[in-house]
Amino acid sequence: MKRVFFSLLTVAVFTSPVYGQSSPAAAPKTSAGESSTLTKEERDRAVDYLKQTQRDFLAATEGLSDAQWKFKAAPDRWSIAETAEHIAVAEQTIWELVSGKIMKSPAAPEKAAEAKGKDEIILTKIPDRSRKAQAPEQLKPTGRWATRAALVKDFEGKRAEEIAYLTATKEDLRNHFEEHPFLKTMDAYQWLIFNGAHCKRHTAQILEVKADPNFPKS
Numbered sequence: 001m002k003r004v005f006f007s008l009l010t011v012a013v014f015t016s017p018v019y020g021q022s023s024p025a026a027a028p029k030t031s032a033g034e035s036s037t038l039t040k041e042e043r044d045r046a047v048d049y050l051k052q053t054q055r056d057f058l059a060a061t062e063g064l065s066d067a068q069w070k071f072k073a074a075p076d077r078w079s080i081a082e083t084a085e086h087i088a089v090a091e092q093t094i095w096e097l098v099s100g101k102i103m104k105s106p107a108a109p110e111k112a113a114e115a116k117g118k119d120e121i122i123l124t125k126i127p128d129r130s131r132k133a134q135a136p137e138q139l140k141p142t143g144r145w146a147t148r149a150a151l152v153k154d155f156e157g158k159r160a161e162e163i164a165y166l167t168a169t170k171e172d173l174r175n176h177f178e179e180h181p182f183l184k185t186m187d188a189y190q191w192l193i194f195n196g197a198h199c200k201r202h203t204a205q206i207l208e209v210k211a212d213p214n215f216p217k218s
Helices: 002-013 040-061 066-070 080-100 109-115 118-125 148-168 188-210
Strands: 177-180 184-187
Touching: 040 080, 040 148, 040 188, 066 080, 080 148, 080 188, 109 177, 109 184, 118 188, 148 188, 177 188, 184 188
Parallel strands: none
Antiparallel strands: 177 184
16 A cells, blocks of 8 residues: 555646766765765755755745635635645655665666666756646645644654655665655655655745735735
8 A cells, every 4th residue: 555655746746758867976985886875965955955945945935824725826826824734744655765675685787778878867856846647646735734834843853754765774775775766766865855745846836826816914
């Protein structure tokens, strides 16, 4: 069930085949010829990205009245509350996939070439809202959190776990993999920056709601 749930998450974000890829900087090598732990640049980039997308999300939802939190531009559009819930549910799902499955799977350095170049695709294509898609039922908002404060607390807790892990881990995120329906093989590092990119995508959606001419003034 978890696998089906997660696969639907990825389908909700990507609706086309893999885009053109570029090769990232080479990771340092161990004596066995396999990639070792993250470079400082990779680690800093991911941590900074998760921190920035968190700040942007929290800023976009801060200080809203109940009317603003629940405002819908149209019956078939999500409110800020619903969009924020989608972000929080996806955050938890991806983090649990990485920590509970991907990093517990055997290392597979022979797959590294298949994931090469996908960092930039994730960082540029996931936040792009010119490509819209319907969320699967499992990820649609259902009112899981009673208040914005409760939702934000849980989101911040998950994001803090991810940032702490990326900051300190000596595990080899570049040699553990999970398949994406369209991007195919992605390593654990890429799944974590995917979480930041997904958050960025839907923070932009929140800003679209706030820009609606009928958005409540207070």
